Amino acid sequence: MEKLVSSWSINVQSLPENYVLPPGQRPGKLIVPPCKSLPVVDLGKATSPDRAETIQKILEASWEFGFFQVINHGVSDNLINESRSIFSEFFNMPAEDKASLYSTDIDKSCILYTSNLNYDIEEVHLWRDNLRHPCHPSEEYVQFWPEKPTKYREIVGAFSVEVRKLSLKILDLISEGLGLEQGYFGGELSKRQLLSVNHYPRCPDPSLTLGLPKHIDPCLIAVLLQGDVDGLQVYKDGQWLGVEPLPYAFVINIGHQLQVISNGKLRGAEHRVVTNPREARTTPTTFINPSPDCVIQPAEALVNASNPPLYKAFKFIDFFKNFTAANGDPETALNPYKLQA
Ligand code: OGA
Ligand code: NI
Numbered sequence: 650m651e652k653l654v655s656s657w658s659i660n661v662q663s664l665p666e667n668y669v670l671p672p673g674q675r676p677g678k679l680i681v682p683p684c685k686s687l688p689v690v691d692l693g694k695a696t697s698p699d700r701a702e703t704i705q706k707i708l709e710a711s712w713e714f715g716f717f718q719v720i721n722h723g724v725s726d727n728l729i730n731e732s733r734s735i736f737s738e739f740f741n742m743p744a745e746d747k748a749s750l751y752s753t754d755i756d757k758s759c760i761l762y763t764s765n766l767n768y769d770i771e772e773v774h775l776w777r778d779n780l781r782h783p784c785h786p787s788e789e790y791v792q793f794w795p796e797k798p799t800k801y802r803e804i805v806g807a808f809s810v811e812v813r814k815l816s817l818k819i820l821d822l823i824s825e826g827l828g829l830e831q832g833y834f835g836g837e838l839s840k841r842q843l844l845s846v847n848h849y850p851r852c853p854d855p856s857l858t859l860g861l862p863k864h865i866d867p868c869l870i871a872v873l874l875q876g877d878v879d880g881l882q883v884y885k886d887g888q889w890l891g892v893e894p895l896p897y898a899f900v901i902n903i904g905h906q907l908q909v910i911s912n913g914k915l916r917g918a919e920h921r922v923v924t925n926p927r928e929a930r931t932t933p934t935t936f937i938n939p940s941p942d943c944v945i946q947p948a949e950a951l952v953n954a955s956n957p958p959l960y961k962a963f964k965f966i967d968f969f970k971n972f973t974a975a976n977g978d979p980e981t982a983l984n985p986y987k988l989q990a
Pocket of ligand 2: 864865866
């Protein structure tokens with residue numbers, strides 16, 4: 650429990666040695682160019698006459714960057730403010746209030762851990778704590794969520810419902826854009842919803858450590874609230890670019906599963922998180938995931954003689970195990986399923 654960075658780092662003046670990455674893995678220079686061309690999609694325009702153009706923007710961004718931001722998304726500013734406050738409040742609670750949730754057992758229904766699930770065997774740790782629990786359907790899982798702060802369950806329950814609606818809306822636009830049948834992503838493919846809240850405390854030396862190393866999200870899509878503190882970077886054309894924080898926007902991130910289902914028409918972006926020397930950053934991320942036994946493969950409608958499948962079929966759970974064992978390394982995770990084109 651005392652392992653949580655949020656529990657011991659408050660007055661720490663220098664970065665402990667077991668957080669200093671080997672030279673080749675350090676972020677080095679902290680100021681990276683902002684990714685000015687990362688599209689901001691206005692979901693208020695997802696109806697006619699602008700629907701086709703909005704879909705086009707989403708597909709182009711998902712191909713070129715694997716990322717885009719959305720505004721006018723239907724989640725109220727008020728709910729966003731309340732949710733952000735409750736997550737910060739959670740991580741700022743005294744260590745004894747968080748102790749009962751500490752676990753690296755991924756099969757438990759609510760866990761709080763630090764760095765990675767591999768904490769006990771890794772040499773260098775990441776500067777982050779993570780709280781994660783499933784949230785759909787909430788009646789099934791709410792009993793496992795944190796009891797403190799007292800309004801956590803109520804606020805996070807409302808937030809999860811709204812984020813789910815938003816996620817399904819985006820998946821509908823993507824399926825329409827890809828030419829898949831209506832509701833393609835609606836069933837087993839998007840059945841699971843995992844809330845993963847990252848907390849990166851203020852860090853004494855962000856040039857030597859990372860909040861999250863380079864990875865692609867293992868999900869279908871990820872829906873992230875970056876808030877107003879920057880830290881998220883995307884790897885594009887050989888360089889790291891900053892994803893500009895737009896306080897009430899959600900960052901949408903194409904995951905490995907959508908890359909496979911779209912047969913490479915959309916791609917998962919490599920991204921990482923750097924820490925901040927002045928303030929803590931708390932980012933709730935919702936992963937929309939297939940159910941564990943769901944078979945993932947390129948959609949039939951997207952495969953033909955001139956577009957042969959790029960990936961072989963796998964069960965989501967098997968992929969996920971690989972991903973976790975590879976510590977999220979993007980190449981290692983997807984490689985076993987790649988076919989020669
Ligand atoms: C993630 C992730 C980004 C962030 O949780 O997979 O990339 O800004 N998070 O916390
Ligand atoms: Ni990620």
